[in-house]
Amino acid sequence: MLSRVAENLYWMTRYMERAEDTARLINAVTLMSLDMPPDVRLGWDTLIRVAGLDKVFFSDGREANEAAVIRFLQRDESNPSSILACITSARENTRTFREVLPWECWEWINELYLYARNNLTHDLDRRRRYEVLQAIIRRRQSIVGLLSGTMSRDPAFQFLRLGRNVERADMTTRILDVSCAVILPSGDPASSQYSDLLWMNILKALSAYQMYRRYVSVHADSRKVIDFVLRNREFPRTITHCLREISEVLRTLPQPAVPLSAVQELILAVDGAKADALEGSQLHHMTDQIQLGLARIDAALRKQYFRTANGSAELSEAAA
Amino acid sequence: MMIESQNHAVMERYDELLDGQDQPRPIARALWDYFHKLPKEDLAARVAAVDAAIMTAGITFTVYTDAGNIDRAWPFDVIPRMIEFREWQRVERGLKQRLEALNLFITDIYNERKIIKDRVFPAEVLQDSKNFRDACVGFKPRLGVWAHVCGTDLVRHSDGEFYVLEDNLRVPSGVSYMLENRQLMKRLFPEVFGRYRILPNENYSAQLYDTLAALSPRSGDRPVITVLTPGIFNSAYFEHSYLAQQMGAELVEGADLVVGDDDCVYMKTIAGLRRVDVIYRRIDDDFIDPEVFREDSALGVRGLMRAWKKGNVGIANAPGSGVADDKVVYAFVPRMIKYYLDQDPIIPNVPSYLCMDEKDMGYVLDNLDELVVKPANESGGYGMLIGPMSTAEDRAKFADLIRANPRNYMAQPTLSLSTVPTLTPEGIAPRHVDLRPFVLQSNRSFVTAGGLTRVALRKGSLVVNSSQGGGSKDTWIVEGDS
Numbered sequence: 112m113l114s115r116v117a118e119n120l121y122w123m124t125r126y127m128e129r130a131e132d133t134a135r136l137i138n139a140v141t142l143m144s145l146d147m148p149p150d151v152r153l154g155w156d157t158l159i160r161v162a163g164l165d166k167v168f169f170s171d172g173r174e175a176n177e178a179a180v181i182r183f184l185q186r187d188e189s190n191p192s193s194i195l196a197c198i199t200s201a202r203e204n205t206r207t208f209r210e211v212l213p214w215e216c217w218e219w220i221n222e223l224y225l226y227a228r229n230n231l232t233h234d235l236d237r238r239r240r241y242e243v244l245q246a247i248i249r250r251r252q253s254i255v256g257l258l259s260g261t262m263s264r265d266p267a268f269q270f271l272r273l274g275r276n277v278e279r280a281d282m283t284t285r286i287l288d289v290s291c292a293v294i295l296p297s298g299d300p301a302s303s304q305y306s307d308l309l310w311m312n313i314l315k316a317l318s319a320y321q322m323y324r325r326y327v328s329v330h331a332d333s334r335k336v337i338d339f340v341l342r343n344r345e346f347p348r349t350i351t352h353c354l355r356e357i358s359e360v361l362r363t364l365p366q367p368a369v370p371l372s373a374v375q376e377l378i379l380a381v382d383g384a385k386a387d388a389l390e391g392s393q394l395h396h397m398t399d400q401i402q403l404g405l406a407r408i409d410a411a412l413r414k415q416y417f418r419t420a421n422g423s424a425e426l427s428e429a430a431a
Numbered sequence: 432m433m434i435e436s437q438n439h440a441v442m443e444r445y446d447e448l449l450d451g452q453d454q455p456r457p458i459a460r461a462l463w464d465y466f467h468k469l470p471k472e473d474l475a476a477r478v479a480a481v482d483a484a485i486m487t488a489g490i491t492f493t494v495y496t497d498a499g500n501i502d503r504a505w506p507f508d509v510i511p512r513m514i515e516f517r518e519w520q521r522v523e524r525g526l527k528q529r530l531e532a533l534n535l536f537i538t539d540i541y542n543e544r545k546i547i548k549d550r551v552f553p554a555e556v557l558q559d560s561k562n563f564r565d566a567c568v569g570f571k572p573r574l575g576v577w578a579h580v581c582g583t584d585l586v587r588h589s590d591g592e593f594y595v596l597e598d599n600l601r602v603p604s605g606v607s608y609m610l611e612n613r614q615l616m617k618r619l620f621p622e623v624f625g626r627y628r629i630l631p632n633e634n635y636s637a638q639l640y641d642t643l644a645a646l647s648p649r650s651g652d653r654p655v656i657t658v659l660t661p662g663i664f665n666s667a668y669f670e671h672s673y674l675a676q677q678m679g680a681e682l683v684e685g686a687d688l689v690v691g692d693d694d695c696v697y698m699k700t701i702a703g704l705r706r707v708d709v710i711y712r713r714i715d716d717d718f719i720d721p722e723v724f725r726e727d728s729a730l731g732v733r734g735l736m737r738a739w740k741k742g743n744v745g746i747a748n749a750p751g752s753g754v755a756d757d758k759v760v761y762a763f764v765p766r767m768i769k770y771y772l773d774q775d776p777i778i779p780n781v782p783s784y785l786c787m788d789e790k791d792m793g794y795v796l797d798n799l800d801e802l803v804v805k806p807a808n809e810s811g812g813y814g815m816l817i818g819p820m821s822t823a824e825d826r827a828k829f830a831d832l833i834r835a836n837p838r839n840y841m842a843q844p845t846l847s848l849s850t851v852p853t854l855t856p857e858g859i860a861p862r863h864v865d866l867r868p869f870v871l872q873s874n875r876s877f878v879t880a881g882g883l884t885r886v887a888l889r890k891g892s893l894v895v896n897s898s899q900g901g902g903s904k905d906t907w908i909v910e911g912d913s
Contacts, residue, residue, distance in 0.1 A: 113687050114699045206663055210676035222487045266701060365702035416701040 112266040116208045118417040120267055123204040124274035130197035130227075131251045132282035133162070133184055134244040139316030140289065141237055144177070146308050155180040161288040164190060181240065186231045194247065198227045211267040216257055223250040269360045273412065276360070280353035281405050284398040286316045287340055290333075310336040317348045337394060338386040350401060354378050357408065370411035377404035443589045445849040446861055447512050458513055458909055461626040466510065466859070474509075477619050478854065481507060484615055505608060506902030507615060512851045512864060512884040516630065516910045519881070522585070522593055525777030526868055527876040528768060530581050533598060533755045534872060535771040537577040540754060541567045551770045552763055555787070559838040560760070561808045562601070562753030564716060566723050566736055572749045574873055578756075579642055579747040580711075581870045582606075585778070585882075587849035594781045594846070596865065598764070600748060600756035602713045606635060606869050607670035609883040610677075612905040630880035630908040635869065636677035638877045639711075643678075645873040646745025647708040654708035656680040657698065659688070661714050661730045671713050680711070690734030696744045709745040710735075716750050747873075758807045758841045759785055782844060786837040795833065795842040799826040802842040804833070817893065819845050848893055851904060853886055863887045865895050866906065881906035 140158060156175035159168045167189055173179050186195040202224040209217045230243045255275075262268050290313055310331035314320040317340065323331070327339055343349045347356075358374045361367035380400060389397055448459040455463035466474070485505055514522075539546050540563075546552040557563060582603030584596040613632055617624060640656070647654035660671035662684050675682035687698050688707065697704035712719060718728040720735040738744045754760070762783040765776045784791040784802070795802060804816040816829045833840045850861035868882030884904040885895035895901040 112701045113681060113683065114701055115684070115687055116682075117701045203663075206668070206672065208682070209672045210680070210682050214676065218487045225486065 112211075112270070114417050116211060117266065117270045118413075119204045119207050120211070120270040121274035121277075121412070121417075123201045123208075124271045125278040126197040126201040126204065127251055127254070128275050128278035129192060129282065130194045130201070131248055132279065132286070133192070133194050133197070134247050135318060136162075136282075136286055136289070136316050137181060137184055138241055138244050139286075139312050141181075141240065142315065143309070143312040146312070147305065151305060158289065159183065161285045162192065163285070164192060167191075181235075185235075186227075194244075195227050195231050198224050198247075208267075213257065213261040215261075216254065219250070219254050219257060223247065223254065226250060264363075266364065269363050270416075272360050273357060276353040276356040277405055277409060277412075279348055280350050280357075281402060283317060283340060283348055283350055283353070284401045286313060287337070287398050288395060289313060289316065290394070306333060307331045313340070319346055319348060322346050333390065334386050337389050341381055341384070341386075341389075341397075350381050351378065354381070364416070366415065370408060370415055373404070373408045373411045377401065377408065380404065444847040444861075444863075445587055445589050445591050447514075447587070447849055447851045447864070448510075449852065449861075458515055462511070462513065462623060465623050465626065474854075478509060480619055481509060481615055484618065488611070505611075506888060507612060508853045508862075508886055508888070508902055508904045509616070509620070510852055510854060510859070511616065511905040511907050512866075513907045513909050514881065516908055519630075519908045521777060522868070523878040525593075526583055526870045526878050527872075528772065528774060528777055529583065529595065529598065529764060530578065530870045530872050530876065532764065532768040532771050533581070533600065534576050534578055536767050537749075537752060537755050538571060538575055539771075541570060541751060546767070546770055549770070551766050556757075556759055556763075556838070557754075560754055560757060562716070562751075562757060564724075564751035564754070567749075567751030570740060570751075572739075573646055573648075573742070573745060576872050577749040577752040579646070579749075579871060579873050580639070581872075582867045583870060585866045585868065586781070586846055587866075589847045589849075593778055593866075595761075595764070595778050596781055596846075597758060597761055598756060599867075601715060601753045602667075602748070603867075603869065604667040604670050604713075605867055605883040605885075606879070607673040608903055609869075609879065609881070609906070610635060610673075612883075612903060616905045627907065628910040630910070632880045635879055636674065638871055639674065640678045640680075642871040642873045642877070643680075643709045643711055643745070643747055646747060648742055648745065649706075649708055655698075655706060656709045656711065657683045657688075657707050659683055659685070659710050659712040659714055659719075659732075661685075661718070665713070667713065674711070683707075685714075685728075685730045685732050688732040688735075690732060690738050694734070694738050694741045694743055696732065696735065696738050707744060709747070711747050716753055719746075719750060758783075758805050759787065759838065762841060781846060784842045786833050786840040786842070791842075792833065792837055795840075796830055799829060801845060803845050804829055804840055804842045807839045807841065817845065845893070848887075848895075851884070851886065853888070853904075855888075855890070860890070862890070863893050863895070864904070880908045 136158075154175075155177055156165075158180055159165050159175060162184070164183070168175070168180075168183055171189075173183075183190050184193055186193050190196060202220050205212070205217055205220050227247055230246070235243060258268070258271060290309060307330060310333050311320060314323050314331060314336060319340065322345075323336065323339055326343075326345070327335055339346070340349055342351045344351055344355070346352060354374055354377055358371060358378070361371045361374065384397055448455060448463065450456050485507060536546065540557065547554045547557070578600040580603060582599040582605060584599065585593045586596050587593050609632065643656050644654050656678065658671050658675040658678075658680050660668060660682060662668065665671070672682055674680075681698065683698055689697050689699065689704070691697055691704075696707040696710070698707050714730050717725050719731040720733065721728045721731055722733050723736040724731070735744075735746070736750060739746050739750065762780065762785055765780055768774055768776045784795050786792040786795055795804065798818070799816070800818045800821065802818045804818070806814045816825055818826070848863040848865060851864050852859045853862040855862070864884050864886045866882050866884050869879045871877040884906045885901050886904055887893055887895045887900065888902045889900050892900065
């Protein structure tokens with residue numbers, strides 16, 4: 112597998128995952144905003160902050176109201192991580208390695224791109240917005256299904272899996288951070304009810320609500336939800352699950368020692384955190400730590416697989 | 432679908448599907464019948480489905496304009512061009528004969544130059560050749576073959592005969608569109624296929640693979656074959672990627688390859704460096720090795736020529752092949768066939784006037800309004816003068832160009848290219864076509880069943896290049912009458 116192709120595969124799924132997870136996030140937050148009482152402030156600006164895009168967004172003095180934030184996340188040209196920008200980048204990336212994917216894959220990605228370009232218009236009302244984002248999620252999922260059902264478990268497949276899980280873990284931490292976006296009125300007797308509602312919506316943004324109810328509890332208690340989202344081993348969007356996938360993938364690749372140790376380190380940190388200590392700013396500190404750990408894994412991957420040195424030592428080794 | 436007959440006034444031209452009375456030729460009856468009976472809405476729906484399929488498949492090519500590069504959908508016409516199998520067999524023999532002679536010529540030119548010593552080919556043509564490579568002098572590649580992949584442009588004149596218009600020996604493109612066109616037709620008009628026995632063309636990729644594998648310097652069943660592309664911004668990138676995918680080869684860019692101290696070529700993989708056996712390069716000579724050719728090239732691989740000349744890697748087409756891809760050299764191909772193979776050319780050349788010859792130049796300058804003038808080394812239909820459609824100003828400009836550099840120009844009579852009925856906004860009407868079959872040669876020869884039929888979509892136009900308003904059609908080699 113060419114290093115350049117491996118890197119493009121990795122980024123292709125990172126972009127795809129980011130697009131899908133952003134769509135899920137917008138849908139969940141939109142639904143949440145309908146449930147919240149008028150005096151609960153839903154900070155749309157925080158949505159921009161957790162996505163790590165505040166610098167771009169606020170650079171030209173925009174106001175963070177619902178319409179502006181949603182437009183920014185969906186297709187704004189100044190946002191390189193908008194859903195449309197991610198799908199466009201994934202499509203352009205795919206062009207560079209069509210030969211390693213099943214033939215239909217390019218058509219489906221191209222079709223997803225054409226759909227997103229034609230339907231993510233600036234003035235979507237809430238109902239239409241929900242439909243379009245669901246359709247994007249569905250199309251992206253069918254591509255995942257196509258690859259899973261028709262692709263050999265070769266290095267190309269493994270790099271797709273790697274990108275997907277690194278990005279997914281990152282987005283999961285960001286969705287957890289949304290909890291900070293909602294400021295509940297203190298001392299209100301209804302507050303705990305809204306707290307449950309908030310955590311329920313966090314689970315929904317991760318499409319985890321049903322599985323959480325089935326295996327943990329019908330009540331969306333903050334500690335239980337945080338513990339589930341960080342450490343549940345069975346649900347495919349939790350931090351622990353993503354990290355285990357990454358480490359499983361690495362074991363199939365050549366010379367995985369360095370990136371693998373970065374993954375192990377992060378797994379230990381997540382396992383060791385105490386759930387009852389993870390509230391408010393502590394939670395935010397934890398998600399920060401995870402994001403830094405993921406960045407270290409990403410750097411290790413780049414060094415090991417994407418930028419092959421061409422020194423003479425390696426040449427003579429290969430020629431031997 | 433009604434076909435308006437007045438659109439088909441047959442003048443001095445040959446129609447591939449209809450005879451002089453606008454009746455379908457025997458071979459085309461079933462097809463004609465099918466399109467006649469197809470309700471207008473049904474046809475429109477299928478055309479829309481073709482367009483949608485082309486959009487989703489992302490079958491595009493890039494047009495270079497001042498305003499930037501645009502990715503355009505590949506224009507495809509649904510009415511196929513048909514050729515009888517018996518006739519095709521002869522064409523196929525003619526194409527193999529031609530490429531064989533061209534390869535013998537290239538070896539001779541870089542080595543003994545017997546053809547010049549025997550006064551069959553003038554030395555001065557070589558002196559001014561843009562595509563002659565000093566670096567290749569004295570070299571004989573594996574199997575004695577330089578041009579392994581050739582796209583030969585054929586046209587059919589009003590006399591019903593095929594003529595060779597040019598030989599593309601550098602990096603001919605278009606074969607992926609030929610293959611995609613067939614897939615589109617099968618998907619959208621399956622019923623018509625039931626009425627004919629059409630030669631499949633899908634095996635091209637396997638044939639190309641075998642052709643390339645035969646160039647491997649190492650023995651073994653699975654040589655490491657790569658397709659070397661200039662990258663995503665090249666107009667034929669779609670094809671590079673397509674062929675790599677079809678052959679299970681690695682699609683590489685120059686930066687993915689490195690030549691070691693052992694003069695072998697390696698590609699950079701996730702597990703370190705891996706030896707490469709064969710490179711199907713889709714980059715012009717000029718750019719493949721900054722050590723030997725253009726120093727500023729970022730597309731190529733430093734040391735590639737060294738590796739090739741040591742016999743450590745196969746390159747298709749071999750560097751230097753372009754010496755025979757020259758519109759002046761073209762004029763000598765019939766003489767080459769006679770000289771090297773002692774055979775008569777099976778497919779004739781279009782009569783050509785070489786401006787390097789004083790008498791020919793005089794004729795060309797006197798008859799610019801009737802001739803097509805071509806520069807020797809351009810491709811893609813650029814830099815041409817089409818006499819009957821030119822202005823006095825155009826002609827004056829070309830007369831100056833020719834006088835300044837006679838060796839660089841040749842002229843041919845304006846051929847009346849054959850036509851094929853084509854879907855136009857005004858209904859079905861004749862449009863001019865050419866044909867580019869692809870010919871392979873290494874340890875054996877192969878010709879595609881048909882080729883890429885390019886069609887000039889503008890009424891009356893003779894320019895079929897995709898960069899200048901051309902489209903394409905599926906090409907059927909058909910057995911029997913119907």
